[in-house]
Amino acid sequence: DIQMTQSPSSLSAYVGGRVTITCRASQSVTVYLNWYQQKSGKAPKLLIYSASSLQSGVPSRFSGSGSGTDFTLTISNLQPEDFATYYCQQSFIFPYTFGQGTKLEI
Amino acid sequence: EVQVVESGGVVIQPGGSLRLSCAASGFSFDDFSMHWVRQGPGKGLEWVALITWDGGNRYYADSVKGRFTISRDNSKNAIYLQMNSLRTEDTALYYCAKDSNVLYAMDVWGRGTTVTVSS
Numbered sequence: 001d002i003q004m005t006q007s008p009s010s011l012s013a014y015v016g017g018r019v020t021i022t023c024r025a026s027q028s029v030t031v032y033l034n035w036y037q038q039k040s041g042k043a044p045k046l047l048i049y050s051a052s053s054l055q056s057g058v059p060s061r062f063s064g065s066g067s068g069t070d071f072t073l074t075i076s077n078l079q080p081e082d083f084a085t086y087y088c089q090q091s092f093i094f095p096y097t098f099g100q101g102t103k104l105e106i
Numbered sequence: 107e108v109q110v111v112e113s114g115g116v117v118i119q120p121g122g123s124l125r126l127s128c129a130a131s132g133f134s135f136d137d138f139s140m141h142w143v144r145q146g147p148g149k150g151l152e153w154v155a156l157i158t159w160d161g162g163n164r165y166y167a168d169s170v171k172g173r174f175t176i177s178r179d180n181s182k183n184a185i186y187l188q189m190n191s192l193r194t195e196d197t198a199l200y201y202c203a204k205d206s207n208v209l210y211a212m213d214v215w216g217r218g219t220t221v222t223v224s225s
Contacts, residue, residue, distance in 0.1 A: 091211060
């Protein structure tokens with residue numbers, strides 16, 4: 001199975017700031033990499049698909065990049081509603097796998 | 107409105123069986139693959155299973171292979187997860203999710219249904 005490793009596991013930032021979350025795959029997933037946001041007690045929400053494509057309705061301060069094994073999610077101009085847990089997920093090879101999550105705190 | 111709604115979660119003893127349901131609405135159901143994803147208490151997300159639009163292909167996580175079966179009824183706009191030989195480690199919130207048809211991202215999620223496996 002492909003292992004997905006996110007770093008850091010948690011981080012703190014300020015409103016208006018910028019953060020980058022990294023996701024590394026144990027083997028190439030080409031661009032079959034998706035990012036989700038999950039707020040406490042809520043279902044996950046798709047933010048980025050195909051490594052860098054912004055899901056409809058998601059603010060442009062969210063961006064994704066990467067291919068192969070190394071990917072990043074960047075959030076600029078952090079807003080209070082962005083503080084949540086973020087997961088990467090590969091959809092290249094079954095079984096699909098998620099990273100362990102990155103908790104973004106104020 | 108595009109939505110999926112899960113049901114069927116209960117408290118059940120180890121070794122028992124259970125069927126979860128997911129009702130879909132607001133989109134052309136038989137055009138899309140569908141997923142089950144679970145989240146244990148205080149844990150991260152774990153992909154469980156996928157079924158393609160026609161039910162012709164099904165894929166599973168190693169942790170549930172041979173015990174869980176995903177199925178769908180396109181006439182009812184529903185998918186199911188038959189869970190057998192349940193273990194305490196299957197305790198989780200089970201989400202149903204619609205596939206986006208773009209590199210298998212999951213673009214619509216339900217609120218989940220809770221399965222607790224305990225004696």
